[in-house]
Amino acid sequence: xxxxxxxxxxxxxxxxxxxxxxxxxxxxxxxxxxxxxxxxxxxxxxxxxxxxxxxxxxxxxxxxxxxxxxxxxxxxxxxxxxxxxxxxxxxxxxxxxxxxxxxxxxxxxxxxxxxxxxxxxxxxxxxxxxxxxxxxxxxxxxxxxxxxxxxxxxxxxxxxxxxxxxxxxxxxxxxxxxxxxxxxxxxxxxxxxxxxxxxxxxxxxxxxxxxxxxxxxxxxxxxxxxxxxxxxxxxxxxxxxxxxxxxxxxxxxxxxxxxxxxxxxxxxxxxxx
Amino acid sequence: xxxxxxxxxxxxxxxxxxxxxxxxxxxxxxxxxxxxxxxxxxxxxxxxxxxxxxxxxxxxxxxxxxxxxxxxxxxxxxxxxxxxxxxxxxxxxxxxxxxxxxxxxxxxxxxxxxxxxxxxxxxxxxxxxxxxxxxxxxxxxxxxxxxxxxxxxxxxxxxxxxxxxxxxxxxxxxxxxxxxxxxxxxxxxxxxxxxxxxxxxxxxxxxxxxxxxxxxxxxxxxxxxxxxxxxxxxxxxxxxxxxxxxxxxxxxxxxxxxxxxxxxxxxxxxxxxxxxxxxxxxxxxxxxxxxxxxxxxxxxxxxxxxxxxxxxxxxxxxxxxxxxxxxxxxxxxxxxxxxxxxxxxxxxxxxxxxxxxxxxxxxxxxxxxxxxxxxxxxxx
Amino acid sequence: xxxxxxxxxxxxxxxxxxxxxxxxxxxxxxxxxxxxxxxxxxxxxxxxxxxxxxxxxxxxxxxxxxxx
Numbered sequence: 091x092x093x094x095x096x097x098x099x100x101x102x103x104x105x106x107x108x109x110x111x112x113x114x115x116x117x118x119x120x121x122x123x124x125x126x127x128x129x130x131x132x133x134x135x136x137x138x139x140x141x142x143x144x145x146x147x148x149x150x151x152x153x154x155x156x157x158x159x160x161x162x163x164x165x166x167x168x169x170x171x172x173x174x175x176x177x178x179x180x181x182x183x184x185x186x187x188x189x190x191x192x193x194x195x196x197x198x199x200x201x202x203x204x205x206x207x208x209x210x211x212x213x214x215x216x217x218x219x220x221x222x223x224x225x226x227x228x229x230x231x232x233x234x235x236x237x238x239x240x241x242x243x244x245x246x247x248x249x250x251x252x253x254x255x256x257x258x259x260x261x262x263x264x265x266x267x268x269x270x271x272x273x274x275x276x277x278x279x280x281x282x283x284x285x286x287x288x289x290x291x292x293x294x295x296x297x298x299x300x301x302x303x304x305x306x307x308x309x310x311x312x313x314x315x316x317x318x319x320x321x322x323x324x325x326x327x328x329x330x331x332x333x334x335x336x337x338x339x340x341x342x343x344x345x346x347x348x349x350x351x352x353x354x355x356x357x358x359x360x361x362x363x
Numbered sequence: 364x365x366x367x368x369x370x371x372x373x374x375x376x377x378x379x380x381x382x383x384x385x386x387x388x389x390x391x392x393x394x395x396x397x398x399x400x401x402x403x404x405x406x407x408x409x410x411x412x413x414x415x416x417x418x419x420x421x422x423x424x425x426x427x428x429x430x431x432x433x434x435x436x437x438x439x440x441x442x443x444x445x446x447x448x449x450x451x452x453x454x455x456x457x458x459x460x461x462x463x464x465x466x467x468x469x470x471x472x473x474x475x476x477x478x479x480x481x482x483x484x485x486x487x488x489x490x491x492x493x494x495x496x497x498x499x500x501x502x503x504x505x506x507x508x509x510x511x512x513x514x515x516x517x518x519x520x521x522x523x524x525x526x527x528x529x530x531x532x533x534x535x536x537x538x539x540x541x542x543x544x545x546x547x548x549x550x551x552x553x554x555x556x557x558x559x560x561x562x563x564x565x566x567x568x569x570x571x572x573x574x575x576x577x578x579x580x581x582x583x584x585x586x587x588x589x590x591x592x593x594x595x596x597x598x599x600x601x602x603x604x605x606x607x608x609x610x611x612x613x614x615x616x617x618x619x620x621x622x623x624x625x626x627x628x629x630x631x632x633x634x635x636x637x638x639x640x641x642x643x644x645x646x647x648x649x650x651x652x653x654x655x656x657x658x659x660x661x662x663x664x665x666x667x668x669x670x671x672x673x674x675x676x677x678x679x680x681x682x683x684x685x686x687x688x689x690x691x692x693x694x695x696x697x698x699x700x701x702x703x704x705x706x707x708x709x710x711x712x713x714x715x716x717x718x719x720x721x722x723x724x725x726x727x728x729x730x731x732x733x734x735x736x737x738x739x740x741x742x743x
Numbered sequence: 744x745x746x747x748x749x750x751x752x753x754x755x756x757x758x759x760x761x762x763x764x765x766x767x768x769x770x771x772x773x774x775x776x777x778x779x780x781x782x783x784x785x786x787x788x789x790x791x792x793x794x795x796x797x798x799x800x801x802x803x804x805x806x807x808x809x810x811x
Contacts, residue, residue: 112759163454169391190602195424199424305761
């Protein structure tokens with residue numbers, strides 16, 4: 091016996107999950123289920139697609155049609171599923187390395203096409219599965235096992251990247267801000283186009299330990315105390331935003347959606363049944 | 364185009380027509396010489412039959428999206444050439460491990476690396492077998508002409524669905540750009556194999572558990588209310604990751620056996636003038652066309668030569684080639700590479716008769732006269 | 744004050760002892776006992792759900808009374 095939400099949307103025989111104590115991914119995975127539940131989606135028409143890494147183990151726990159693909163390719167697999175069967179709600183669960191490093195090309199081009207996928211990034215700022223190497227979202231100066239002297243890379247702002255590439259809905263949530271994050275995922279699913287929700291997780295085991303961020307509780311308190319809503323952030327100076335984490339809805343506009351456009355093309359050339 | 368029964372087509376065009384006849388309704392790929400006409404014609408033809416074409420951002424995406432479409436229950440194909448074939452290997456391995464039917468066309472060009480992009484080659488023979496990491500089942504079939512490209516593309520889809528595996532249509536630039544008359548037999552006149560699905564959703568939750576008498580476990584498309592898992596990790600009957608060595612061993616054995624124990628169904632080949640032959644030329648794909656030219660001349664000169672043409676390259680027709688080696692005095696392997704199929708033939712022949720290699724690595728084709736010279740040399 | 748309609752439940756076998764629920768419970772209802780979740784003061788639960796929404800392991804939740 092577990093809560094109704096867990097009963098309905100999770101494969102309980104596979105729980106507890108493999109994530110470390112205090113890993114924010116469990117919270118974010120529940121957020122995805124909560125968003126699906128709030129929207130009342132037909133669970134038989136929901137497909138979860140993941141890549142490789144800590145984030146991507148989510149697919150195995152969620153009770154839908156789920157596919158755990160290759161590293162970086164989740165969005166490309168999802169593109170095939172969605173274009174083949176546009177009636178499906180296709181949700182991609184990916185990580186910062188999976189989506190923005192090895193899968194960066196698929197990410198930007200899915201955004202450019204504005205194909206109706208909801209990309210939920212479980213962003214833990216590190217490669218967790220391989221033991222704590224720096225990722226495209228590791229802040230400059232932070233440490234990883236492959237950044238023993240501090241990371242000199244500049245990091246990606248994922249919602250900004252997605253927006254620039256053509257995504258029509260972007261936002262950022264955190265492991266701490268559950269209701270807000272659930273709402274962002276809901277809006278992402280509702281948006282007819284490419285939506286990207288950057289969900290800042292907590293990784294106490296690798297990122298936290300390497301960077302002296304304290305326990306999972308400490309890391310979540312940091313999120314609570316330093317998050318600034320995007321609307322408020324818009325009127326703040328760069329100086330005031332230093333060390334803050336901007337969360338909330340960042341961008342939303344309507345543009346033609348890829349699979350709908352393709353359907354029009356089929357009708358135009360007389361291929362519709 | 365499809366309404367016509369007879370047409371003058373390029374191999375690449377015939378491939379698309381064959382695919383559509385076989386039920387392909389999804390193509391995802393990336394432009395690359397000399398396979399690009401396959402993407403172009405798919406873009407043109409698929410929407411006309413209600414199918415989908417997507418030009419992906421790269422070769423990896425082209426392979427991944429095709430697998431995704433197949434998971435959703437739509438017959439899918441991608442096409443490429445050498446450099447792109449290298450990039451696709453990652454997800455070919457995934458399709459093999461997760462047992463997702465799909466067709467990958469490789470119109471071989473001269474390599475390595477970017478090589479001679481517009482020149483023919485057959486140097487991806489070993490890559491077609493072992494290009495992706497790990498032991499894995501694979502089928503590769505190779506057409507020698509335009510009609511055969513049409514027919515074998517249909518067969519590629521049939522094999523993919525029947526054995527739940529990626530199938531490589533190993534073409535080459537010669538056949539891809541060759542124009543010949545082709546009969547576009549409609550689907551109703553051909554055997555078209557469609558995926559077997561479970562009626563019982565509870566049973567469908569075990570897409571990797573095989574019942575007795577089954578060739579492969581059935582697989583229900585996503586979106587049909589089953590709710591199962593697919594992974595490239597070693598998995599159990601339900602498709603969930605496992606670390607069990609025992610479960611892994613059983614799953615691997617089942618996957619490899621589905622090909623190895625059905626060679627009689629999968630392996631096809633052509634024998635030409637072999638009844639009384641003293642020398643056999645083994646050749647495939649575009650190269651086999653040159654051999655045909657050489658055989659007539661050899662016969663005129665009194666050399667008893669014939670040809671064995673594997674149509675299924677992988678699994679290799681081991682039994683047939685071994686029997687051939689018992690019959691002939693010499694085997695020549697004529698191929699557009701430095702001896703890849705020769706290696707396999709030597710392994711299979713195991714010293715039963717001498718095996719010579721005749722190849723090209725400069726981007727040109729083997730000429731009939733060159734084959735004739737070799738035939739004369741070994742017949743002395 | 745316990746909620747009149749919701750009941751706090753725990754599932755210690757899924758708990759990994761991260762302490763997030765304890766830290767964010769506004770009424771100090773929860774504690775870790777031998778590294779696992781435990782309800783220290785059931786009477787003080789206000790059924791706010793802060794623990795349930797932030798438990799990474801789904802080891803604590805509220806049910807409607809009578810539907811467990």
